[in-house]
Amino acid sequence: MTTPDLTVTVGGLTLANPVLAASGTFGYGLDLDDLCPPERLGGIVTKGLSPEPRAGAPMPRIAETACGMLNAIGLENIGVEAFCREKLPVLRERGVTVIVNVFGASSGQYRDVIERCEAAGGIAGYELNVSCPNVSSGGMEFGHDPALLEELTRLCRDATVKPLWVKLSPNAPDLIATAQAAAAGGADALSLINTLRGMAIDPYRRRPELARTFGGLSGPAVMPVALRMVYEVHRALPGVPLVGLGGIETGLDAVRFMLAGASAVQVGTATFRRPDAMLRIIEELEAYCRETKTSRVASLTGALEEI
Amino acid sequence: MGRRNVSARLAGRIDLTADTFSLRLQLDEPVDRPVPGQFVMIRPAGGSQPFWRRAFSVAGFGTDGDGGWLDLMIKIAGPGTRAWHELPTGAAVEVLGPLGSGFPVEAVHGRLALVAGGIGLPPLLYAIGELERRGVAWDLYLGAPAAPALVGADICAERAKAGRGRLIIATDDGSRGERGVVTEVLERHIEAGERVDALWSCGPMPMLAALAAVAERTNVEAYVALEERMACGLGVCLGCIVPAAGGGHLRVCREGPVVPASRIDWSRM
Numbered sequence: 001m002t003t004p005d006l007t008v009t010v011g012g013l014t015l016a017n018p019v020l021a022a023s024g025t026f027g028y029g030l031d032l033d034d035l036c037p038p039e040r041l042g043g044i045v046t047k048g049l050s051p052e053p054r055a056g057a058p059m060p061r062i063a064e065t066a067c068g069m070l071n072a073i074g075l076e077n078i079g080v081e082a083f084c085r086e087k088l089p090v091l092r093e094r095g096v097t098v099i100v101n102v103f104g105a106s107s108g109q110y111r112d113v114i115e116r117c118e119a120a121g122g123i124a125g126y127e128l129n130v131s132c133p134n135v136s137s138g139g140m141e142f143g144h145d146p147a148l149l150e151e152l153t154r155l156c157r158d159a160t161v162k163p164l165w166v167k168l169s170p171n172a173p174d175l176i177a178t179a180q181a182a183a184a185g186g187a188d189a190l191s192l193i194n195t196l197r198g199m200a201i202d203p204y205r206r207r208p209e210l211a212r213t214f215g216g217l218s219g220p221a222v223m224p225v226a227l228r229m230v231y232e233v234h235r236a237l238p239g240v241p242l243v244g245l246g247g248i249e250t251g252l253d254a255v256r257f258m259l260a261g262a263s264a265v266q267v268g269t270a271t272f273r274r275p276d277a278m279l280r281i282i283e284e285l286e287a288y289c290r291e292t293k294t295s296r297v298a299s300l301t302g303a304l305e306e307i
Numbered sequence: 308m309g310r311r312n313v314s315a316r317l318a319g320r321i322d323l324t325a326d327t328f329s330l331r332l333q334l335d336e337p338v339d340r341p342v343p344g345q346f347v348m349i350r351p352a353g354g355s356q357p358f359w360r361r362a363f364s365v366a367g368f369g370t371d372g373d374g375g376w377l378d379l380m381i382k383i384a385g386p387g388t389r390a391w392h393e394l395p396t397g398a399a400v401e402v403l404g405p406l407g408s409g410f411p412v413e414a415v416h417g418r419l420a421l422v423a424g425g426i427g428l429p430p431l432l433y434a435i436g437e438l439e440r441r442g443v444a445w446d447l448y449l450g451a452p453a454a455p456a457l458v459g460a461d462i463c464a465e466r467a468k469a470g471r472g473r474l475i476i477a478t479d480d481g482s483r484g485e486r487g488v489v490t491e492v493l494e495r496h497i498e499a500g501e502r503v504d505a506l507w508s509c510g511p512m513p514m515l516a517a518l519a520a521v522a523e524r525t526n527v528e529a530y531v532a533l534e535e536r537m538a539c540g541l542g543v544c545l546g547c548i549v550p551a552a553g554g555g556h557l558r559v560c561r562e563g564p565v566v567p568a569s570r571i572d573w574s575r576m
């Protein structure tokens with residue numbers, strides 16, 4: 001068999017392969033250059049960027065759990081200005097496909113980040129992290145209220161013609177309603193899932209393990225939930241491209257997400273355990289295609305057989 | 308080469324005390340010569356538990372064999388370290404490293420005081436080898452609550468005898484060596500007029516904070532090797548930060564683990 005075609009298209013954006021680094025687990029794209037060169041990936045999603053730098057949450061920020069981990073980093077980041085000035089020129093020169101993960105405390109802040117990036121140029125697309133409290137509506141997360149989410153998505157849509165992805169929270173009360181709202185607001189694709197809200201307790205100190213009490217669960221522990229959500233959204237909105245993530249560690253995990261309906265996948269926590277995890281996943285994906293005589297990896301999207 | 312993820316084999320284990328042991332990892336491929344204070348993140352190959360790798364300071368390094376070897380010295384602190392105690396010889400493991408910053412070996416001069424508390428000895432033991440290679444004189448202050456908890460005292464005594472070093476043991480209850488917390492014992496020696504041109508230290512955070520205070524009072528430059536819980540060890544998860552003097556913070560895995568004590572804001576620790 002000839003070499004399998006690994007290219008995929010996600011809502012108008014063509015990627016050399018379907019594996020992207022997930023936000024918050026690969027720095028600003030160059031931090032692990034020596035162990036996992038970013039140009040070998042389908043793309044990278046940056047750490048979430050806000051208009052101003054943020055110091056993030058107090059310590060402890062992370063806890064180990066069964067087959068996963070909790071994090072409450074508090075969206076620490078260097079701010080969009082420093083990113084555009086210090087990181088973007090190198091990424092651009094290297095030919096890395098860069099998706100900027102955007103968040104803010106108000107919809108205006110989301111828009112600010114996008115506008116600043118548009119002015120800098122060289123960005124392939126945006127991903128909105130909507131698991132973020134909106135200060136002007138009493139701290140309700142953007143992603144938890146379909147009306148708010150649609151409005152936010154539309155505002156960002158108006159700020160760019162580049163691909164716009166909305167990253168859905170698994171904690172939203174109504175997954176399908178939020179997916180519909182993001183699509184109605186003009187999203188080109190939906191990423192799912194962000195981390196699941198959880199907590200860990202130290203039995204001897206009789207305290208929560210994290211300074212913020214709650215944190216976001218990631219890693220293989222969340223994969224069944226993530227797969228179910230990708231599957232459900234794909235069934236409800238078959239025309240909307242999806243980017244699947246949550247616990248992916250192997251090429252076969254990536255295949256599972258694509259069968260459930262994802263056009264591409266992201267890998268987060270696996271990189272912490274093996275810094276070259278994504279390179280191996282790409283190799284394993286290619287091996288799977290050879291083994292199953294799949295000439296185009298894109299043909300896996302939604303190709304799940306019903307029971 | 309920089310940091311690499313290489314496969315290795317558990318070549319041997321030696322029990323040191325009731326809850327500490329040393330491991331030798333025979334590497335399949337070479338890694339850069341670690342600077343004392345640098346660490347590795349290790350996990351059993353193919354293992355799914357514990358979820359994260361574990362961080363250990365390099366306690367020894369050699370280049371013989373395929374890719375050379377690394378020695379680690381480990382105190383059993385929970386399930387992860389216990390699993391390393393039980394891992395059979397010959398088991399395949401993954402080693403990521405060397406990681407982080409090390410002690411300023413290139414810049415040493417005069418007489419160096421090394422201060423170890425708890426399981427703080429490993430990076431300093433490795434440092435002793437590098438100091439000996441450079442002909443630098445050292446005093447090692449080794450502290451523990453009581454004699455049975457002293458780790459590596461015999462190894463250190465041998466090193467001192469064979470080289471340019473001196474071992475000063477401090478126990479809180481006076482059951483061996485001088486009585487007192489190791490940082491107090493150190494300060495007494497400095498006040499008695501002993502020459503100390505720089506301090507390198509590793510141990511629990513409260514001890515390092517006390518050491519930073521001694522360094523400030525006696526006007527000696529100090530470097531500390533920090534420890535924090537870490538998921539990646541590579542600088543991307545932002546889980547292992549400590550407050551920096553003058554605001555902001557440092558990542559223990561990248562800017563650290565070894566930093567000048569004056570770079571830490573101990574009051575916000």
Ligand SMILES: Cc1cc2nc3c(=O)[nH]c(=O)nc-3n(C[C@H](O)[C@H](O)[C@H](O)COP(=O)(O)OP(=O)(O)OC[C@H]3O[C@@H](n4cnc5c(N)ncnc54)[C@H](O)[C@@H]3O)c2cc1C
Nearest residue numbers: 346362363364380381382384385386387388429534535536
């Ligand atoms: C840079 C660095 C160098 C280290 N060098 C050594 C060494 O040479 N010898 C040695 O015995 N220990 C060393 N440690 C500490 C060692 O990593 C922990 O004791 C070990 O991770 C505990 O794992 P556990 O599963 O046995 O304990 P548990 O308490 O069950 O671990 C629970 C979680 O907390 C983390 N954790 C617990 N204690 C520590 C700690 N003190 N530092 C960092 N993470 C911790 C674990 O990694 C794990 O994620 C070092 C730590 C760091 C960060």
Ligand SMILES: Cc1cc2nc3c(=O)[nH]c(=O)nc-3n(C[C@H](O)[C@H](O)[C@H](O)COP(=O)(O)O)c2cc1C
Nearest residue numbers: 022023024048071129193194218219246247268269
């Ligand atoms: C330490 C850490 C930091 C993260 N930071 C962000 C972030 O800034 N923005 C975001 O949208 N998601 C963030 N995430 C969520 C991941 O991008 C991803 O959605 C989640 O971890 C599930 O995928 P995984 O199981 O492959 O890690 C973070 C996750 C972790 C573990």
